[in-house]
Amino acid sequence: MSEVIREISPVRQYFKNLFDGVKAIYNGMRLTLKYMFLPKVTEVYPDVKRNLPQRFRGRFAFLYNKDDGKMLCIGCYACVKVCPPQTIVMETIKGEDKKIKTTRYEINIGECISCANCVEVCPVGALEMTHEYETATFNQMDLVYGMDKLAKYVEKPNMYMPPDGKAKK
């Protein structure tokens, strides 16, 4: 098979180049003109905040019952074991009524990777990932959240819904 190369005379090539150039510039300019009036993709972040999805994993919360103010945690240490960066620090005592009571519950949200393993594993639904994400501080120690800072009062335990849609109880 022989390739047929069409010879264009230099004069025609010259005008073709000119025409092609003008056409290319015209097309490009038209496109950018269109983009000038299209809606902008920039999010004006602190002024306008995004709508977060329902299962967004932000800061961590330690739940208390709203009615009687008691903590939901039963002190089973499941969350401590399952936490990948091992950032949950927890202490319990056995009270007079032989019930285990959590006296210290701390996480360092700088270390927390927001994996929600703890939330998933908690048998009583005493933990929750909130929608709060502006947690920057000037002092590194402020990132350690104790029970007071993690506290959140809720009406019913947070029954984590795994992706298959079936609740764990």
Place this chain on the structure above:
Amino acid sequence: MNNVIVEIYTNLINSLPFEPLKVILGTLIPVLGIVTLPLLTTFLLIWWERRLIAFVQARLGPNRLGPGGLFQSFADALKVLLKEDIVSKDADKILFSLAPVLVFVPGILVYSLMPVGHQMVVTNVNVAIFLFLSVASLTTIGILMAGWSSNNKYSLMGGIRAVAQAISYEIPLLLSIVGVILLTGSLSIVDIVEKQDVWNIFKQPLAFFIFFTCALSEVNRIPFDLPEAESELVSGYNTEYSGFKFALFFLAEYVNTFTLGALCSLLFFGGWRFPFDYLLGDIGMQLSNQLGIIWFFIKTMFFFSVVVWIRGTLPRVRTDQLMSFAWKYLLPLSLFNIFITAIITGFLSGAFSR
């Protein structure tokens, strides 16, 4: 018909008590105007360019400081001025310091020749357009000087490129204006504007496109920004500059781009004249004469916006493309344009019928 603003100004100067005061203030006020006006417009231009280029790229651009981010350029200017003024060890100290000034001064100097409104021109020279372009082309010397004195190979490359580019593009630039001059029969910008009852763009469209392309190249704007190509030459001739000297280069670039827009509007789009004012009779004349500065500014900003729009669209050309474009396309086309214009104006003025 006199311009009210000019009349008030002239009366104010004339009502001063002493003769020396008249002379001093009469000189100082235009000079201050020439120096401060470009600087103030530059702040506006920088903001406008950043906003517009952001719009082209579907972004928002600076919008936090002041109304719509207008004060962003003031903040940036302040930042640049607070930077350390570094002179590299092996640089040619005198040339290094002189270069930014030499780039900046011609850019500002041409404002004295620019009629911004009816009778609103600092010096009405009768060879204004010639002087305008020759002063504007002095900038290239400053750029080469900056490139050479930096003692940096990238800067030198940038400077050399600037000179090569300026030499190639100055010729079609001047030749494209010849068409306008032939139509007007005068080298004075004021005359050129005053004779444009029908804007020159309708009579000289080809010349306008050639002029615009070459001017774009003269001010080193984006498709032709080879002397300061960031990606190849680490911003070329101004690599070694910092602080105030860099600010001067930066200002010069914007001042020159504004001049580009101003020349486009003066030579081809009727300068300060309202569109088709001769059809509106007396009202049109009043619109042009009294509010001329507004129309002039709108037109100039429009061309500045076109420059930014081009910046958002076109990639940088290669050096060989740049040269072949100037010599193979623009130069013949501008010669062709002169030829046609000369024949037509010759016929119209009856030069051949004798």
